[in-house]
Amino acid sequence: MSNDPYGRAIRDHYLGKQDKPLIDRDGSETQEHSIEQWYFGEHSEGAWRDAWMKGPLLDMGAGAGRDTLYYQEQFESIAIEVSEHLVEVMRDRGVRDVRLANMFTLRSHFDRDRFRSAHAVGTQVGLAGSMAGVRQFLDDLAFVTTPNATAILDNYAPENESTEEVFAFRNDPMPGLAYRVYHMEYQGEVGETLLFRLFSINQLRQATIGTPWEVAEVNYSDVQWRAILEKS
Template identity: 65%
Template sequence: MPSDPFGHAIRDHYLGERDEPLIDRDGDETREHAIEEWYFGEYQRDEWFESWIDGPVLDMGAGVGRDSLYFQDQFETVAIEVSDTLVETMRDRGVRDARRADMFSLREHFERDRFRSAFALGTQVQLAESMDGLRTFLGDLAYVTTADASVVLHGYAPELERTKDIFAYREDPTPGMAYRVFHCEYDGAIGRTLVFRLFSLDRLRAATIGTPWDVAEASYGHPDSDDESNTWLAALTKQ
């Protein structure tokens, strides 16, 4: 029985051995995790995103390495995940530097000024346990990046009404804040409960106060798209 249902379901999918769905559960509400769509698509060239990325680059919460496989052909790329199974899958897919590391404990894994840029696509930055946790993360990220570094972060936007329709959403009376709470199930195993602390762009800007970071550019959805979105993208640079 897998002890890491999320990672094992994705690896079984990669190996062609997955016979049942990966389920996300919030009480009685469930959804099937769209593994192929969310993790195994090809990287799509993105001029806005790539304009903020330079090497060495840190891919935080890299999944199966979709983005790292693209960037490693241009400059040094380090991909991190908290799942040993996902790290193994990244290596099998050709990611040259895939490591088990938690994006919320960067100082334990990397030295000062190690990276020129970093990114976390997939809203995983909102797994910071609190706004204090987010500030600590930003401080640690500043430590492991150079003085001219840039970072791209991605999150759900609780300040938008349409965000209330996402899976496992929980309201919070604090302006610009909300939660998502769910766990994964696969092959009889139940994963740990994931608590996402959703914060608005204004809350992100407030969290940078007292850190070297400044929100240089931000938008709802992709800045080059007119499509409505319930997420934001933000590029941060050092002041």
């Protein structure tokens, strides 16, 4: 398998073999990646977003399959991940349809109108890298979803002062924009540098222009937003 300390650490945690922490590193600053909390907790049944999810569902960047395991009991659900380690973990945990695929190349993996809903919770949409990349992602997501589809995305809210305290935060001179830049380390293995584009809901609305999507509802926490998108 390719260099993937992130996926390997989560796999080792699942197997009970993790003997060192997964570390997020930004220069000299580090934090321990909270694997159990972020990947192996229970899906909160009746969560706000559940009412918007219908099958067939695409779970993008599904991690260890926490949400897919819940949704697949309600309707057809497909999980995708770029980590071979995480694909193995999900299959072992009982995810019935999991595929090695990148959420930013959806047209290469799925036919037009394949899904009624799509779900990407974990701020991974920021890995589009730029607002042009976000707009291209939304266009590709529109291709693989039905005309009446809904989608859930989340990200950090750079307009909130408290977000500046988030690990690896970088300011941007443009209003409503910022970055996070860091890499992960596990057992001496160093992962590629990750660049997350942070953007506000207003920036998301701008990105939907020229696509069939519109922002239907938003839920805020102190440092993040979670948005429901519908096709118009």
